[in-house]
Amino acid sequence: MPRTARRSPWSGRGDRRGAGAYGTGPYGTGGLGPAWSPAGPRDGSGPVAGATTVPGMRIGVIGTGNVGRALAKAWAAAGHDVVLGSRDPGARKELGLPVAGVRQAAAGAEVVVNATPGADSVALLRAAGADVLDGKVLVDIAVGYTVEDHGFALTHTDVSLGEEIQQAFPAARVVKTLSTMDSSAMVAPDGLAEESTVFLSGDDPAAKTVTGALLTDLGWSPSSQLDLGTIDTARGQEHFALLFVALMGALGTHTFNVRVVPPAQR
Numbered sequence: 001m002p003r004t005a006r007r008s009p010w011s012g013r014g015d016r017r018g019a020g021a022y023g024t025g026p027y028g029t030g031g032l033g034p035a036w037s038p039a040g041p042r043d044g045s046g047p048v049a050g051a052t053t054v055p056g057m058r059i060g061v062i063g064t065g066n067v068g069r070a071l072a073k074a075w076a077a078a079g080h081d082v083v084l085g086s087r088d089p090g091a092r093k094e095l096g097l098p099v100a101g102v103r104q105a106a107a108g109a110e111v112v113v114n115a116t117p118g119a120d121s122v123a124l125l126r127a128a129g130a131d132v133l134d135g136k137v138l139v140d141i142a143v144g145y146t147v148e149d150h151g152f153a154l155t156h157t158d159v160s161l162g163e164e165i166q167q168a169f170p171a172a173r174v175v176k177t178l179s180t181m182d183s184s185a186m187v188a189p190d191g192l193a194e195e196s197t198v199f200l201s202g203d204d205p206a207a208k209t210v211t212g213a214l215l216t217d218l219g220w221s222p223s224s225q226l227d228l229g230t231i232d233t234a235r236g237q238e239h240f241a242l243l244f245v246a247l248m249g250a251l252g253t254h255t256f257n258v259r260v261v262p263p264a265q266r
């Protein structure tokens with residue numbers, strides 16, 4: 001099957017209006033079922049406890065596209081010391097933020113953010129050098145996909161990109177998050193009609209605490225953050241892209257998010 005050029009499913013309005021997107025839902029009356037509880041269904045997972053960052057945290061955002069720019073601006077506005085990492089920093093001078101090479105941006109950072117095309121992320125990070133990721137929180141937002149003749153297709157169908165990055169860089173502390181929504185919602189959750197859910201997946205609890213605090217800086221309240229568990233749960237976050245694309249078509253917009261609703265307490 002020939003692959004067409006990669007174009008982002010997150011940009012532009014959806015062009016297929018679905019019938020009754022919010023009408024009778026696909027889950028019927030059973031809803032999300034009893035698996036989720038405020039305490040979380042698995043050891044270490046569940047809502048993330050509140051944590052705060054210290055202003056001036058050094059963040060290297062790799063990738064200068066929609067996601068990288070939006071996050072870099074938002075964290076800089078929150079008082080952090082943000083450097084964008086680009087393959088061609090000389091050509092990215094108009095962004096209004098410091099831009100360095102990928103290796104340099106990662107080397108100077110405490111937290112490295114992967115906002116690059118998921119199909120290319122591991123090669124790009126390898127080229128930067130594994131040593132600059134050692135011991136660091138690596139916040140992975142990327143999703144690997146291609147746009148085929150039959151539509152949007154994931155490149156990581158069995159093992160997630162988040163897991164692949166963790167395996168490729170075992171000394172990094174990978175946390176997958178924010179990959180289930182558009183960049184507009186990532187940095188402005190209060191622009192949505194009500195509180196929605198952001199997910200975290202990762203093996204290192206302390207890295208998830210740091211990531212949760214950085215999410216709080218973007219406007220994600222602790223109650224909106226749901227820790228799914230270890231990095232293998234990134235599979236669900238990445239596969240959500242398939243539903244995201246369908247929702248975007250049904251709603252006619254890319255600015256929306258989902259909310260996990262637990263069972264009523266009786």
Ligand SMILES: NC(=O)c1ccc[n+]([C@@H]2O[C@H](COP(=O)([O-])OP(=O)(O)OC[C@H]3O[C@@H](n4cnc5c(N)ncnc54)[C@H](OP(=O)(O)O)[C@@H]3O)[C@@H](O)[C@H]2O)c1
Nearest residue numbers: 010063064065066067086087115116118120142143182183
């Ligand atoms: N857009 C969204 O709202 C959204 C939502 C959820 C998840 N995601 C995921 O987040 C990641 C970033 O999304 P995006 O929309 O910001 O992507 P994008 O606009 O395509 O930007 C990605 C950036 O990564 C850098 N890059 C490094 N290697 C590259 C390569 N081989 N080809 C092209 N660019 C490369 C480029 O910056 P330099 O040229 O400066 O190096 C580029 O601007 C993707 O994995 C995407 O699937 C996006």
